Amino acid sequence: MPRLSSRPRAVLWGQYALGGGVALLAAAFVLYPVYFLLQAAFDVGDPDVRPPSAYGWDNFAALPDYSKILFNTLGVAFAATIMALVFGFLTAWILNRTDVPYRRTLEQAMAVPYYVTPLLGAFAWSLLGSPESGFINQIWRGLGGSDALIDITSPFGIAWVMALFEGAVAFVMIGAVMKSMDPSLEEASQVIGGGRWRTMLRITLPLVAPGVLGAAIYVFAEMLGSFSAALVLGTPARFYVLTTAIYQLVSQYPPRMSLAAAMGVSLFAVMFAMMYFYRRLMARGSYVTVSGKAFRPRVMQVGRLRWVLFGICVSYVVLAVVLPILTLFYASVQKLAVAFPRLSDLTFEHYREAMSMNAVRSAMGNSLLLGVSAATIGVLVTFLLAWIIHRSKMPGRGVLEYVVMFPQAVPRLVFAFGMMWAWLVFPLPIYGTLWLLLIAYVTVFLPLGVRTISGVMVQLDKSLDECGQVCGASWAYRMRTITMPLLRPGLLAAWLLLFIASVRELGASILLMGPQSKVLTPSIVEAWFASGSELTAAMALIQTAVIGLAMAVFTILTRRASQHKG
Amino acid sequence: MTDLPETPVIEVKDLRISYGSVATVGPVSFTVRAGQQLTLLGPSGCGKTTTLRAIAGLEQPSAGLIRIAGQTMYSSDQGINIPAEQRGLSMVFQSYAIWPHMTVFENVAYGLRVRRKSASEIREKVHAALDLVQMGGYAERSASQLSGGQQQRVALARACAFSPTVVLFDEPLSNLDAKLRGDMRIELRELQHRLGVTSVYVTHDLEEALAMSDQVIVMRGGHIEQTGKPGEIYNLPRTEFVADFVGSANLIRGKLRADLGGDGMIALQTESGEIVYGMEYGRAPGPEAVFSVRTVHLQVSATRPPGERNVWPVTIRRVVFLGDLTQLHVIWGGRELVVRRSALDGVAEGQQAFLTVDPRHCVLLE
Numbered sequence: 001m002p003r004l005s006s007r008p009r010a011v012l013w014g015q016y017a018l019g020g021g022v023a024l025l026a027a028a029f030v031l032y033p034v035y036f037l038l039q040a041a042f043d044v045g046d047p048d049v050r051p052p053s054a055y056g057w058d059n060f061a062a063l064p065d066y067s068k069i070l071f072n073t074l075g076v077a078f079a080a081t082i083m084a085l086v087f088g089f090l091t092a093w094i095l096n097r098t099d100v101p102y103r104r105t106l107e108q109a110m111a112v113p114y115y116v117t118p119l120l121g122a123f124a125w126s127l128l129g130s131p132e133s134g135f136i137n138q139i140w141r142g143l144g145g146s147d148a149l150i151d152i153t154s155p156f157g158i159a160w161v162m163a164l165f166e167g168a169v170a171f172v173m174i175g176a177v178m179k180s181m182d183p184s185l186e187e188a189s190q191v192i193g194g195g196r197w198r199t200m201l202r203i204t205l206p207l208v209a210p211g212v213l214g215a216a217i218y219v220f221a222e223m224l225g226s227f228s229a230a231l232v233l234g235t236p237a238r239f240y241v242l243t244t245a246i247y248q249l250v251s252q253y254p255p256r257m258s259l260a261a262a263m264g265v266s267l268f269a270v271m272f273a274m275m276y277f278y279r280r281l282m283a284r285g286s287y288v289t290v291s292g293k294a295f296r297p298r299v300m301q302v303g304r305l306r307w308v309l310f311g312i313c314v315s316y317v318v319l320a321v322v323l324p325i326l327t328l329f330y331a332s333v334q335k336l337a338v339a340f341p342r343l344s345d346l347t348f349e350h351y352r353e354a355m356s357m358n359a360v361r362s363a364m365g366n367s368l369l370l371g372v373s374a375a376t377i378g379v380l381v382t383f384l385l386a387w388i389i390h391r392s393k394m395p396g397r398g399v400l401e402y403v404v405m406f407p408q409a410v411p412r413l414v415f416a417f418g419m420m421w422a423w424l425v426f427p428l429p430i431y432g433t434l435w436l437l438l439i440a441y442v443t444v445f446l447p448l449g450v451r452t453i454s455g456v457m458v459q460l461d462k463s464l465d466e467c468g469q470v471c472g473a474s475w476a477y478r479m480r481t482i483t484m485p486l487l488r489p490g491l492l493a494a495w496l497l498l499f500i501a502s503v504r505e506l507g508a509s510i511l512l513m514g515p516q517s518k519v520l521t522p523s524i525v526e527a528w529f530a531s532g533s534e535l536t537a538a539m540a541l542i543q544t545a546v547i548g549l550a551m552a553v554f555t556i557l558t559r560r561a562s563q564h565k566g
Numbered sequence: 567m568t569d570l571p572e573t574p575v576i577e578v579k580d581l582r583i584s585y586g587s588v589a590t591v592g593p594v595s596f597t598v599r600a601g602q603q604l605t606l607l608g609p610s611g612c613g614k615t616t617t618l619r620a621i622a623g624l625e626q627p628s629a630g631l632i633r634i635a636g637q638t639m640y641s642s643d644q645g646i647n648i649p650a651e652q653r654g655l656s657m658v659f660q661s662y663a664i665w666p667h668m669t670v671f672e673n674v675a676y677g678l679r680v681r682r683k684s685a686s687e688i689r690e691k692v693h694a695a696l697d698l699v700q701m702g703g704y705a706e707r708s709a710s711q712l713s714g715g716q717q718q719r720v721a722l723a724r725a726c727a728f729s730p731t732v733v734l735f736d737e738p739l740s741n742l743d744a745k746l747r748g749d750m751r752i753e754l755r756e757l758q759h760r761l762g763v764t765s766v767y768v769t770h771d772l773e774e775a776l777a778m779s780d781q782v783i784v785m786r787g788g789h790i791e792q793t794g795k796p797g798e799i800y801n802l803p804r805t806e807f808v809a810d811f812v813g814s815a816n817l818i819r820g821k822l823r824a825d826l827g828g829d830g831m832i833a834l835q836t837e838s839g840e841i842v843y844g845m846e847y848g849r850a851p852g853p854e855a856v857f858s859v860r861t862v863h864l865q866v867s868a869t870r871p872p873g874e875r876n877v878w879p880v881t882i883r884r885v886v887f888l889g890d891l892t893q894l895h896v897i898w899g900g901r902e903l904v905v906r907r908s909a910l911d912g913v914a915e916g917q918q919a920f921l922t923v924d925p926r927h928c929v930l931l932e
Contacts, residue, residue, distance in 0.1 A: 393626075466624050467663035469650040471677040471728070481676075485667045 019394060022384045027403045029443045033418030034410070037268075040261035040421050047257065050425060059262035066245065066263070072155065073241040073267075076230065077223035079159035084167025084219050085174075089212065091316060092175035094309045099299045101306060106313045113168045113320040115547070117504050119521065120540050121165035122232035124324030125152050127331050127533060135327065138339035153237045161229040164320045166222060170215050177211030214281050221274040224267060225411030227507045232528060242267050243413050243507070250417060250511065257421070264414035272409040325541075332537035350538035359523055360539060364546065366434060367503050367520040371550075374441035375499035379491055381442060382449030386457050387483070389450070391465070401450075408447040412507035415444055420511055432514030440512050441502045448501060449494050456490030492558050496551065503547055573636060575600045575732060575764040576621065581630035583616050583788075591616050591788040593630065598764055598781070600731075603755075605767045607775040607799075608785035609811065614768045615660075615736055617785075621766060622657050622734055623650030634732060656730035660737040662721040666710040670701065670720050673709050677728035695727035696720075698757065715746050722754070726761060733758075735767040739774060751777055772812055776800060784808050800860075802847055804932050809858035816864070816903045818842055818857040818928070831925055838899035843875045844928025856931045861906040863927035866894055866913060870920050876928070880921045882913055896921060 041060070045053030063070070094100050095107050128135050129152030140149040151157055185207065189199040227243040235244055242263055249260035302309065331337035335345045354360050388394055389401045407415055419440055423431045430436045464486065468478040484491070503520065510522040520543055528536040574597035582592030591613035598604040606614035619625040621632055623639065626647065632640040634655065639648045656677070665673055674695055678688045696702050699719040704712070712720065718738065725733050738754075739747045755778045758765055769775055775782050776796040784791045784799060784807075792804045803809035806817055820834030820842060827833045827843065834842050834855055844857045870877060880896040880903075887893075894905040894913060898921060905921070913919060 461661055461663065463659040463661050463663040464665060466622075466650070467657065467659055467665075467724075468676065469624065470622050470653075470655055470657040470734075471724075472651050472654065472680045473676070474651055477680065482665060486665070488667075 016394060019384060019388045019392060022381060023388055023394075023396075023400050026381060026385055026443075026446060027400065029439060030403055030406050030446065033415060033422045033443075034406070035418075036422035037261055037264060037414065037418030040257055040418075041265040043258045043261075047254075059258045060266070062259060063262060063266065069240050069242060069245045069263075072239065073224060073243075076155050076159045076162070076241055077220055077226070079156060080162040080167065080223045080226075081216060081220040083159060083163035084170045084223075085212070085216055087163065087167055087316060088170025088172075088174050088215065088219075091171050091313055092178055094313055096175055096178040097300055098302045098309055099306060100302075100309045100313065102310070106310070106317075109317045109321075110168070110171060110313070112317065113165060115500070116165065116321055116324060116544070117228070117506075117521075118162065118165040118226070119228040119232065119504070119506055119525070120328065120544065121320070121324050122161050122229040123528065123533070123536060123540055124327040125157070125161050125164075126233055127327050127337060127537070128152065128323070129157060133337075135330075135337075135339040142340070153233050153239065155239065158229050158233045158239070158241075161233065162223055162226050165229070166226055167219060168320075169222065170219050173215040173218065174208070174212055177208050177215075181207055210281060214278055217274050217278045217281065221271045221278070221409070224271055224274075225414075227411065227413050228525075231525065236529075243411055246417065247413060247510065260417065261421075264411075264417055268410045268414055271411070275409040325544075328537040328541050331534050332541055334534060336532070337534050337537070350532075350535045351542070354535060354538045354542055359518055360520070360542075363518040363520045363523040364543075366518060368546070368550070370434060370437055370441060370519060371499045371503040373438055374445070374502040375495045377438070378442050378445055378449045378498040378502075379453075379495045382446060382453050382494065383484075383487070383491060385446070386450050386453040390454060390457050391462070404450050405447045407444045412444050412505070413511065416440055416508035416511040419443075419508070432517060434517045436512050437509060437517060437519060440508045441498075441505060444505075444508055445498050445501050449498055452494040452497055453487065453490055456487055460486055492554075496554055499550065499554075500547060503550075504543065574598055575602075575635055576604075576766065577631070577633040578617075578621065579631040579633075581617065581620060581632065582628050583613070583620055583625060584628045589628075589788065591620075592627075594785075594788075594790055596783055596790070596793060598766060600764055601762050602780040603758055603765045603767055603778060604781045604783065605769060605775040605779035606783050606785055607769060607772070607812070608791075609770055612785040613788040614770075614785050618734055618736055618766055618768045622655055623648065623653050654730065655732045655734060656725040656728070657734040657736065658721050658725045658738040660740060662717045662738075662741075664709045664712065664717045664720055664724075666708075668709055669705070670696070670707050670709055670712070671705040673720055674705075674724045674727045676724065677730075681728060683728075691727050691729075692723075695723040698726065698760075699723045699753075714742055715750070718742060718750065722757070726757070726763070729761075731764060733763045733765045735765060735769075737769055738767075740769070740771070747771075747774075754778065776812075784812060786811075802929055803858050804849075806856060806858070806931055809929075809931060814861050814904065814906075815858045816861060817931075818859060820855065820857075822851050822853055822855050832930065836899055838901070840878055840899050842928060843925040844930055845926055846930045849930050849932050851930055857928040858931055859903075859923055859928050861893075861904045862891075863923055864903065864905040865922045866896065866905055866907070866919050867922070868913070868917075868919055871922055874922045875925055876923045878921050880919055882915055882917045882919055885913060885915055 039052060042055045042057070043052035044056040044058045091110060095103055095110070100106065126134070129137065129150045131137060131148035131151045131153065134148070134150070134152065136150055137148040152161065186199050186203050189203045190196075194202065225243060227247070230239075230241045230244045231247065234240060235248070240248065246260045246263050249256045249263070332350050333346050333348060334341045335347055335349070385400070385404055389397050389404075419436070420431075423436055430439075460483070465478055465482055468482045473481070506521045506525065509519050510525065513519050513522055524536055524539045524543065527539055576598040578597070579595045580593040581595070583590055594613075594617055596604065606617060608614045616625055620627045620640070621634075627640055627642070629642040630640070631638065631643070634653060638644065638646050639653050640646060665676075671692055674692045675688050678691055683691070693702065693705065696705055699722050701716065701719050701723060704716065704720075709717070709720065718741075721738070739750050742750060751774055767778060776799070779796055781793065782796050782799045783793045786807050792799060792808045794802075799808065799812055803812060803815065809815040809817065818834065818836060820836040823833040823835050823841065826841065830845055830847075831843055832846050832851055832855075834844065834857060836842065842857060865871075866880070866882070878898055880898045882894055883897050883902065884895040885892060886895070891906045891908055894907070896903050896905060896919070903921070
């Protein structure tokens with residue numbers, strides 16, 4: 001009998017060794033930097049001695065001296081959240097519940113702002129709305145106005161850019177709630193005599209309220225950790241939020257690591273609490289009232305108003321996509337960007353210069369290499385993690401899910417700070433190399449990958465795998481022949497998401513890239529502060545075009561591959 | 567061990583399954599002999615599917631023993647738990663679990679490919695299996711283009727293609743419509759006989775269980791209520807639950823009248839005073855006892871039939887036409903009994919009539 005039991009044990013052991021190995025490695029990559037972040041935050045000894053010679057709360061006690069930064073952060077995040085929710089709710093309602101014309105096209109257009117990064121948006125809106133040289137203000141003065149019409153470098157302006165380019169998630173989340181609401185819940189109210197307004201107030205609003213509140217919390221947490229808009233628009237005018245202040249403290253000379261770490265830990269604590277609250281809210285409220293099925297909600301006949309609503313949606317797309325891209329292009333083809341250029345000042349010189357810059361060329365190559373590697377490794381790792389979390393009976397998988405989703409609650413800049421600190425003392429010489437960036441990308445995008453793959457994995461009928469198991473197929477064989485092929489669309493989508501996210505990553509890259517391992521996005525930011533905005537605009541557009549090209553190639557390749565299979 | 571002439575192919579002993587601290591199944595013990603079909607019958611949540619999945623190796627028991635073809639698959643005492651893929655069983659799932667990204671051929675060939683059979687053998691066996699379920703012309707069809715009934719046939723072919731000795735069925739017909747289910751029931755039974763496989767079948771459908779099995783186990787709340795041949799389960803239910811779940815039965819309670827009866831026959835006196843004669847079938851009656859009477863065994867007639875022991879006047883309260891049968895609700899001694907019969911002759915609501923039942927059909931429950 002003991003001989004019989006030895007083989008199956010080995011099978012289970014092999015499967016758990018792989019899964020457990022990946023799980024432990026992922027957990028280590030997440031928790032190791034967090035540990036160093038905490039260590040730095042409580043370090044009150046000699047800043048040049050590591051590990052710290054003394055621990056204490058002094059760094060946190062010093063935070064009230066920076067109350068202005070705290071207020072800036074809260075104010076900007078709050079304003080941006082309100083604006084994002086208004087955009088999100090309005091557009092989600094229009095596209096899901098009214099008979100607005102060209103609804104399908106609009107719905108697709110609403111996804112485009114995601115591909116225009118907040119950084120691009122910040123460049124473009126800076127060109128449009130900076131008080132002195134902004135195009136809008138130049139036009140305003142040209143029309144006889146005085147001073148500046150808008151000031152994009154004001155807190156309100158920064159919040160505006162954040163809301164436009166990072167608030168799309170509000171539209172997605174509120175839209176999902178509206179889509180998944182069973183229309184018979186409202187019909188039941190109307191049939192027993194509730195009028196349109198009563199139904200809306202007593203049925204519709206309470207049903208969507210948890211979803212909207214959830215979106216509000218989620219977006220607010222994201223805004224607290226937002227970096228690029230505040231960096232581009234706020235820093236020149238010495239307007240700091242927590243993330244930009246941390247960056248400033250780390251990159252200035254002499255750096256003030258402990259203070260920066262304390263700020264990072266505080267920010268992360270607040271965001272973690274909000275994410276926790278968000279998850280509790282989602283787990284408790286929304287799934288009870290809103291069933292998982294997808295419905296086509298009843299649409300409201302809005303008559304002539306539909307063209308107004310159409311206009312609202314279109315103007316969002318114009319403000320977040322068309323105008324920024326056009327502005328960047330307009331600026332990039334001028335010697336010196338002005339609102340009314342002379343014909344002789346038009347030039348493609350900046351594109352030529354950008355392409356000839358060694359920094360850009362090596363950075364572009366590095367970014368693409370990192371994007372492909374991080375996406376490929378990331379998909380494999382997150383697939384295994386999603387499988388462990390949702391499909392295995394491995395002990396500790398609940399904890400693993402929390403650990404893996406952890407980076408979501410940490411701004412990438414703060415996380416990278418922990419990594420920098422951690423890998424400086426690690427006995428492997430990867431600090432300042434592309435390897436460190438690769439590890440950083442895979443780690444900070446774990447939640448993105450796991451969420452995308454989990455979404456499709458939980459929809460997969462468990463018996464599809466169990467049937468293969470009863471047929472006698474080993475775990476690896478089933479993965480190869482059943483689970484992976486069935487999840488193919490989800491895995492490809494995750495790959496593309498991870499690739500895009502990696503190539504345009506800023507927060508982590510800006511701290512971790514070394515002089516020999518430049519990547520594109522931080523290089524563009526460097527150009528923005530060091531050279532002209534025209535060159536930066538050209539570089540940003542080149543980056544966007546390269547990402548677009550890569551996406552197109554990827555789509556064509558995968559489509560062709562799937563057609564081949566029949 | 568047992569006095570059976572051959573050792574059982576499947577042997578389950580004191581099996582217990584629990585989730586966390588909640589015991590959901592057990593202890594459960596039963597055996598299945600070679601070529602026999604055992605059915606686990608019960609309402610949803612009774613633990614029948616969990617038991618089946620434990621045999622397959624998809625669910626880990628907390629205690630007990632599972633042996634298949636003499637080999638120990640699970641034993642809590644010896645610390646053995648062979649994973650599902652090494653148990654050499656086959657299974658048909660409730661959802662069919664047809665892999666949508668493969669052709670019908672590839673679906674059926676899967677078990678053979680896992681066993682590294684040669685290409686020619688695979689082709690031969692897959693086509694044989696598909697012919698068996700009358701799906702021979704569909705081999706190259708994509709599995710996602712099949713109807714429910716076709717998927718079910720492919721699932722069957724896939725389960726049989728690699729000539730397993732044991733096939734497990736998890737409510738395989740429950741997703742088909744009623745007509746198709748009736749046809750498949752007969753086909754499945756024939757198939758099982760032809761292939762000579764040993765099988766365990768899970769269902770909540772009474773007719774399916776009675777029509778398809780050599781042995782039926784009625785389960786409730788994770789425990790076995792009764793084990794027996796289909797006829798025994800139907801005709802001689804042992805508990806109120808089995809009587810009620812396996813076909814509808816009227817339960818008649820009363821006090822034992824020891825002064826009446828004899829020769830295996832006993833008499834109960836109901837609360838309203840009627841004397842009911844029935845058979846004890848080797849069971850020992852207590853002072854309070856219950857008879858189970860199938861609704862189809864009760865007779866209603868307009869005039870008093872002569873020479874019957876159990877005859878009572880009743881009032882017909884309601885007549886419900888069900889198609890094949892007509893269901894009568896009659897008032898008898900202050901309570902309502904249900905009678906089902908095929909005849910439609912002259913009974914009307916409100917009418918007085920006589921209710922009779924052969925004492926052999928009044929079965930004493932334990």
